[in-house]
Amino acid sequence: MTMIQQLPSRRPQPPSDERLRIDCPVLLTERLVLRAPHVEDIDAITLLANNPAIATMVSRMPHPYTREDAAEFVRKTATRGNGNSVYAMAEADTGTFVGCCALHEGDRPNGLEIGYWVGQPYWGGGYATEAVHALVDMAFKSTEIDHIDGACRVTNAGSRRVLQKSGFQFQGTDMIHVMALNASVAAERFRLDRKTWASLLSWHASPARR
Numbered sequence: 001m002t003m004i005q006q007l008p009s010r011r012p013q014p015p016s017d018e019r020l021r022i023d024c025p026v027l028l029t030e031r032l033v034l035r036a037p038h039v040e041d042i043d044a045i046t047l048l049a050n051n052p053a054i055a056t057m058v059s060r061m062p063h064p065y066t067r068e069d070a071a072e073f074v075r076k077t078a079t080r081g082n083g084n085s086v087y088a089m090a091e092a093d094t095g096t097f098v099g100c101c102a103l104h105e106g107d108r109p110n111g112l113e114i115g116y117w118v119g120q121p122y123w124g125g126g127y128a129t130e131a132v133h134a135l136v137d138m139a140f141k142s143t144e145i146d147h148i149d150g151a152c153r154v155t156n157a158g159s160r161r162v163l164q165k166s167g168f169q170f171q172g173t174d175m176i177h178v179m180a181l182n183a184s185v186a187a188e189r190f191r192l193d194r195k196t197w198a199s200l201l202s203w204h205a206s207p208a209r210r
């Protein structure tokens with residue numbers, strides 16, 4: 001019998017569950033291109049992410065946020081060191097970087113976790129909702145996941161609204177750790193399961209709504 005020795009791979013590791021794997025296709029929405037963050041984004045990422053109004057609302061963003069943090073973020077994303085699929089949001093007509101969104105393997109089986117931030121000058125324009133809809137559709141269409149989880153601080157009315165507008169259902173409250181605060185804070189957890197997503201899709205496609 002031939003013994004096959006498995007050498008440790010030097011390549012980026014895929015998510016542990018292949019059924020959750022996403023190959024990060026470029027996604028086009030009405031106004032956005034969702035694509036991998038690249039080196040040309042570093043200045044814009046630094047400028048927009050170095051904002052306590054963003055850092056204190058997400059779990060893993062350092063504050064202050066330096067150019068080195070942005071460079072490390074872009075480098076790690078290219079090697080998938082940041083998780084499953086991390087996207088830059090850029091305006092389709094200008095190419096301007098406006099924020100980031102991502103799907104990560106969470107700690108619950110058969111699901112992914114969604115995260116996003118939009119640079120403050122672009123708040124209120126519907127970009128987060130547009131990006132979340134595109135990520136959700138792509139994830140349910142290209143993987144076998146049962147659900148996508150999202151969470152926001154109880155004080156984050158904007159993010160709660162984004163999740164609600166995307167069909168996520170309230171699950172309960174919890175604590176989440178915020179790196180920029182080095183503290184745990186109260187959060188609301190939301191979930192969109194595959195059945196709900198499928199019924200929302202068919203409802204939007206129904207002739208009565210056209």
Ligand SMILES: CC(C)(COP(=O)(O)OP(=O)(O)OC[C@H]1O[C@@H](n2cnc3c(N)ncnc32)[C@H](O)[C@@H]1OP(=O)(O)O)[C@@H](O)C(=O)NCCC(=O)NCCS
Nearest residue numbers: 054057117118123124125126127128129152157158159161
């Ligand atoms: C939360 C965030 C992503 C929203 O981005 P955005 O592009 O402005 O979101 P959208 O425009 O798609 O939707 C925002 C919705 O929240 C509503 N909203 C915003 N602030 C609100 C507030 N203080 N109270 C109530 N509703 C609010 C908006 O009116 C809008 O809803 P509407 O379309 O029904 O009017 C952005 O503010 C952000 O990046 N914040 C900091 C980081 C963060 O919170 N990330 C999410 C972590 S869970």
